[in-house]
Amino acid sequence: MSRLFVRLTLGVITLFQLSAPVTAGTLDDYYLQQFGETRNAQRQKAVLSAAPEAPEAQGAARCGMPLKHGLRRDWKLLEPTTQKILAKQLAMPALSGPEQSVVSFGGHFKVHYTTSGSDTPKVSQINTWPGLSNITTPAAWARQVAETFEQVYSSYSGSYNYRPAPLPLNSTSGTYDIYLQELSGMGLYGYAEQPTLANGYIDQNYNVGQPFPNSYSSYIVLENDFAENLYTGLHEGPYTPLQSLQITAAHEYHHAIQYGYNYYFDIWYAEATSTWMEDELYDSVNQLYNYIPNWFTQSTMSLDIDESTSTGGGYGRWIFNRYLSEKHTPVMIRDAWERVAGINSPNGYDIPMAPVLESVLSSTYGASLSNDFFGFAKRVYTKEWSTHLSEIGKIHPYSPVASYSMYPVTNTSITLPHYSFAYYAFTPAAGVPSLTITVAKSAGIQTAAFRKSSGIVTEIIANTDGSSYTDNAFRSADEVVLLIANTSGSFDSANANVSTDGLTAPVTPTPTVSGSSSGGCFIATAAYGSYLHPQVQLLRKFRDEHLLSNAPGRAFVALYYRTSPPVADYIARHPVLRGITRLAMTPLVLTVAHPLAIFYLFLLTGTIYIALRRRKRPV
DSSP: OHHHHHHHHHHHHHHHHHHHHHHTTHHHHHHHHHTTOOOOHHHHTOSOOOOOOOOOOTTOOEESHHHHHHHHHTGGGSOHHHHHHHHHHHSOOOOSSOEEEEEOTTSSEEEEEESSSTTSOOHHHHTTSTTOTTOOSHHHHHHHHHHHHHHHHHHHHTTSOOOOOOOOTTOSSOOEEEEEEOOGGGTEEEEEEOOBOTTSOBOGGGBOOOSSTTOBOOEEEEESOOOSHHHHTSTTOOOOHHHHHHHHHHHHHHHHHHHHHOSOBOHHHHHHHHHHHHHHHOTTTOGGGGGSHHHHTTTTSOTTOOOBTTTTBTTTTHHHHHHHHHHHOTHHHHHHHHHHTTOOOGGGOOBOSHHHHHHHHHHHSSOOHHHHHHHHHHHHHHOOOOSSGGGGGGSOOOOOSEEEOSSOOOOEEEEEOSSEEEEEEEOOOTTOOOEEEEEEEOTTEEEEEEEEETTEEEEEOOOTTSSEEEETTGGGOSEEEEEEEEOOSSOSSEEEEEESSSOOOOOOOOOOOOOOTTOOOHHHHHHHSOTTSHHHHHHHHHIIIIITTSHHHHHHHHHHHHHHHHHHHHHHTOHHHHHHHHHHHHHHHHHHHOHHHHHHHHHHHHHHHHHHHHHHSOO
16 A cells, blocks of 8 residues: 555656746746856756747847746746846946947937947957958947938838837937947847846836827847857848948837837837848848748748747748838838737737738728738739839748659648748649639638749639639749738638549638737736747647647637637736646646657556556455
């Protein structure tokens, strides 16, 4: 009996050890890892670590605003020890040596720099580049930074008619602050931020509250010299330190402008806009084209996925803004940010931008996000761009999800999340003089077909049935391609079947599943406090890979999405309920994260139970 008790006790202890990190701490691990910090070894040995994303690989330098923005949003959810470690990440910058400053000739910017320590600009590496031989002191480089920002300010306030980034309420100098720090170790170009007080709240001098209620001031931290190969040695380079400074100034100052409209913006579109503006203000640099391949080669990911240089999320989506600006003029992008300014944040969450774009397009331009996204997906193949014509060759070509040269093709199927697309390529084959492609599709799907011959692209008009396309001269084509796009914002698993023999299987109706890749798990998000929490990411991954991949699972998700939002909202407003919900979800999270471990635990428990029952039987 004593041995059975020991086994049962060990089983309970195992369950507790697995459960402990679920109820607290893994969000802390996520941010500690992202900022290159560690805590004590005991916490690092936690059994259940739902794989927080590793920092982005070196060579993929990025903006630091999303990470800082997320840390501030989730600050109250972190443990006190974690807050103590990461407090410096949200504090006013502290340079490595005595602080000096220069004010731009236009009087709008003050650049803070130092001449000692790691934050000192490496002028010996800057002035080796053409046109920068006059940069012989840190002060000279700081002056170059100040005047570059004046150029950016003039463009935004003049040609693009944006509101200038607001200044803190207690500002007496009338200048916007910029700090030069060594950021290459974190793989960052720079970031726009507001300082956090000891209680975790933003310094209220930065909440200017006018002309919009959630209008915030900010300051900018820049990489101190852009001299490392991380910046200069990128594809299509080399890029001089001045060029990196120019695009970073254009990018980060637009973030500062965004904060002036509304602090609670959707990060993916903030990055898409700031990146797009790099090319609008400094057309000759063209570093931003490096972000596009990771989107076009993964086009089955949603337009509004979380920002990431590895997926093209946010950064690579800048090219969609080029499409919108060409079709509706660049003013349309500014209209979207001005529309956000009047929206209040629900429960302090970032405001989704896709509905904002839909609102602006429909009310001001007589268009829709659905049709514009479809038009954009077409242009990915046709490349019928009307601006920046000399740079069209820099835009990564379309990337088919499958290519065929043997026929017939029978019942190829694909499931697409909202605002995503896929291309199929068909190349001529002997004995196939013509080709008919038939598509059966669910709600949310739009299709188009194109023929390329001698490099010239023409769109193939759909047959009268509306679901098939025929090329009667297929043998002379370079290729025929089929575009399938989910142009809906409310169908997360729209599907289509493709064949070239007319025997296409019927499509199973897909239930409406709203939300985006950065949300949807409403109760889990409410319980853990953030959609970035690793346990929420784990459940979202399980939803995407195991539930949305089959009809019963999709039906369950659709029911969950219809019924859970009010429950989640109630849980989010009651800390005790959040704790109870986390505890109640522990078995589910454990099962998803460690199915084999849970199986063996139940097997052990069942064995103990059977043995106990046998001992109780009379002899």
